[in-house]
Amino acid sequence: MGLFTDELRRVLIQGITGGAGRNFAENMRLSGTNLVAGVRPGRGGDIVEGVPVFNTVREAVAETGATASMIAVPPNSVALAAQEAADGGIKLAVIYSEGVPIHESLRLRALWRSGNSRLIGPNSAGILSPGVANLSDMRSVPMRRGSVGVVSKSGTLTYEIVADLDKERLGVSTVVCLGGDPVLGTTAEEIVPLFAADMQTEVVVLVGEPGGQAEVRAAERWRSLERQVPLVALIVGQAVPQGRRLGHAGAVAGSLGESAREKMEALAELGVQVVDDLSSLPHAVASLLASGSAASKRDADRGSYD
Amino acid sequence: MLEGGRGKRGGILVVNAQADLAAAVERLLVGSDLLPKAATVLVEQFVVASRELYVALSVDRDLGTPVLLVSALGGINVEDVPEEDLHRFPLSILDAEVPLVVIEAIATELTLNADGPLGGVLQAMWTCFCKSECLLVEINPLIVSNGELVAADAKMVIDDDARRRPTGIDDGRDKTSFEVACAAAGVTATELSGDVAIITSGAGLAMATLDAVVRLGGRACCVVDMGYSTLQSQSTLQEVAELVYGLAPRAILINAFLQMASCRTLAAAMEAAVRHGSWRMPVVARLTGNDAEGVEALLSSIGVVVAEGTEAACVDAVRLAAAG
Numbered sequence: 103m104g105l106f107t108d109e110l111r112r113v114l115i116q117g118i119t120g121g122a123g124r125n126f127a128e129n130m131r132l133s134g135t136n137l138v139a140g141v142r143p144g145r146g147g148d149i150v151e152g153v154p155v156f157n158t159v160r161e162a163v164a165e166t167g168a169t170a171s172m173i174a175v176p177p178n179s180v181a182l183a184a185q186e187a188a189d190g191g192i193k194l195a196v197i198y199s200e201g202v203p204i205h206e207s208l209r210l211r212a213l214w215r216s217g218n219s220r221l222i223g224p225n226s227a228g229i230l231s232p233g234v235a236n237l238s239d240m241r242s243v244p245m246r247r248g249s250v251g252v253v254s255k256s257g258t259l260t261y262e263i264v265a266d267l268d269k270e271r272l273g274v275s276t277v278v279c280l281g282g283d284p285v286l287g288t289t290a291e292e293i294v295p296l297f298a299a300d301m302q303t304e305v306v307v308l309v310g311e312p313g314g315q316a317e318v319r320a321a322e323r324w325r326s327l328e329r330q331v332p333l334v335a336l337i338v339g340q341a342v343p344q345g346r347r348l349g350h351a352g353a354v355a356g357s358l359g360e361s362a363r364e365k366m367e368a369l370a371e372l373g374v375q376v377v378d379d380l381s382s383l384p385h386a387v388a389s390l391l392a393s394g395s396a397a398s399k400r401d402a403d404r405g406s407y408d
Numbered sequence: 409m410l411e412g413g414r415g416k417r418g419g420i421l422v423v424n425a426q427a428d429l430a431a432a433v434e435r436l437l438v439g440s441d442l443l444p445k446a447a448t449v450l451v452e453q454f455v456v457a458s459r460e461l462y463v464a465l466s467v468d469r470d471l472g473t474p475v476l477l478v479s480a481l482g483g484i485n486v487e488d489v490p491e492e493d494l495h496r497f498p499l500s501i502l503d504a505e506v507p508l509v510v511i512e513a514i515a516t517e518l519t520l521n522a523d524g525p526l527g528g529v530l531q532a533m534w535t536c537f538c539k540s541e542c543l544l545v546e547i548n549p550l551i552v553s554n555g556e557l558v559a560a561d562a563k564m565v566i567d568d569d570a571r572r573r574p575t576g577i578d579d580g581r582d583k584t585s586f587e588v589a590c591a592a593a594g595v596t597a598t599e600l601s602g603d604v605a606i607i608t609s610g611a612g613l614a615m616a617t618l619d620a621v622v623r624l625g626g627r628a629c630c631v632v633d634m635g636y637s638t639l640q641s642q643s644t645l646q647e648v649a650e651l652v653y654g655l656a657p658r659a660i661l662i663n664a665f666l667q668m669a670s671c672r673t674l675a676a677a678m679e680a681a682v683r684h685g686s687w688r689m690p691v692v693a694r695l696t697g698n699d700a701e702g703v704e705a706l707l708s709s710i711g712v713v714v715a716e717g718t719e720a721a722c723v724d725a726v727r728l729a730a731a732g
Contacts, residue, residue, distance in 0.1 A: 239668050242700070350611040381718070
């Protein structure tokens with residue numbers, strides 16, 4: 103059934119009247135996502151993309167039963183918006199905004215982890231579960247429902263991977279973009295067990311980059327799990343010089359073991375199938391599925407674009 | 409000198425007589441192969457150290473919390489301290505103060521008195537870390553001298569995105585003029601040494617594209633990651649085109665997979681760059697995603713090599729750079 107299926111049934115957008123917010127609203131309508139409300143202080147009573155706008159998350163939740171939120175507000179408003187989402191009873195929130203101060207991310211992570219809700223991001227491209235909901239900026243990506251779970255920091259690279267999988271007639275269960283920042287609400291270590299417990303997911307793709315140890319920790323966690331779903335990893339940034347940062351605020355290898363190459367070695371030692379480059383990924387996934395179960399055939403037979 | 413390893417590289421000098429001071433200062437102002445020349449020199453009293461400790465507050469990105477790092481083996485060789493001698497104490501960002509239990513544990517680790525000056529040092533560091541939104545507050549060495557603690561040297565890194573980031577602070581990280589100009593234009597860029605200019609629509613794709621170019625035997629002179637707002641602005645795209653041209657690449661590779669932004673807008677900017685002479689070298693483009701209809705024909709008509717997929721685009725760019 104994919105990840106977060108219950109939470110994704112009723113979605114709201116914080117910052118719905120802004121440029122990014124409107125884009126998300128349109129995107130959700132086009133992808134059949136159940137967008138029920140928008141929030142923008144001072145604009146309560148407006149209608150955007152056919153859904154009512156509320157002044158507060160609390161009101162929106164009370165009126166519409168929203169359980170998930172896409173937070174698309176300016177970086178300086180993120181802390182307040184995310185706090186409001188937590189206080190308002192949102193179970194799953196994605197922070198799309200980039201440039202959130204790290205101390206605010208630390209505070210948000212501490213706040214959200216003390217409750218039983220989940221925060222994704224900041225600087226996240228979002229979550230996509232074809233046939234359930236599209237809480238992401240993905241629009242031009244083929245949304246084939248299938249059995250591949252994808253967890254990644256990046257957005258753009260993930261679009262590429264989902265499109266490449268589609269060319270092999272492989273669909274996805276859920277795609278989770280964790281965000282490109284160093285401090286995140288949710289890490290790969292927390293997502294991998296969810297995929298392992300999800301019966302729709304037959305193989306997990308872990309996409310990583312230099313900086314931190316999140317991918318290695320995710321693999322260690324994966325090894326300790328009861329249901330061993332095959333794990334394929336791609337670590338990009340192999341050609342990035344040590345200590346240089348390329349694009350993502352979080353993508354800088356500072357300490358020992360944080361470079362792409364070192365992570366690839368560590369993952370391979372843990373029994374993860376590590377591919378060298380983007381172009382080898384779809385085939386690696388396809389062969390794992392073919393050897394593991396009939397899941398790939400199932401995707402191909404279904405062949406639908408939900 | 410706004411970087412670590414000062415002592416190791418001869419950036420800290422001890423003089424015993426006032427007569428020797430001028431020569432010592434002179435040496436620092438001139439610099440050496442190992443040591444960049446100093447703009448200013450700090451003169452302070454020599455402290456007799458019975459022990460040199462290491463204390464730092466940093467962000468543990470894997471735990472997602474602040475962390476206190478301490479070692480009894482501080483000083484100029486702290487990078488070589490074995491992992492088991494570097495002790496980590498995670499803290500909660502929600503705490504107003506460093507909890508007493510943490511101070512006691514650290515005092516034990518450093519064989520100091522928990523009721524002594526250590527607590528005050530740690531609290532002051534915590535206040536500084538939180539108030540200035542630091543990624544690092546480091547005291548090394550923290551000297552034990554006649555029962556007193558003396559912070560003999562320190563380093564701070566403030567978050568680029570910090571809300572109250574003071575203006576006019578040179579963060580000491582070397583940025584090339586190209587990187588500075590790109591940042592001013594609102595795009596993230598990294599200058600490298602090579603002859604293929606890589607422009608992409610996101611950081612992950614940028615890294616994957618660089619990896620492919622290098623794997624195929626090419627070398628990149630820069631990687632430019634354009635965000636959504638940049639991709640929508642003709643003037644920014646034009647500015648970036650000229651900055652990239654300034655690096656004199658032998659080939660330009662544009663790899664974009666657009667969702668919210670429009671391929672047509674990007675293609676129009678590329679057309680302008682080619683027509684206005686901002687780009688006179690071979691240009692390879694892989695544009696896919698939102699609003700991509702008709703883009704291929706437009707780009708082909710102005711001499712841009714259109715590739716399908718990341719790998720094919722990198723193959724073309726590396727080949728053209730080698731031929732150019």
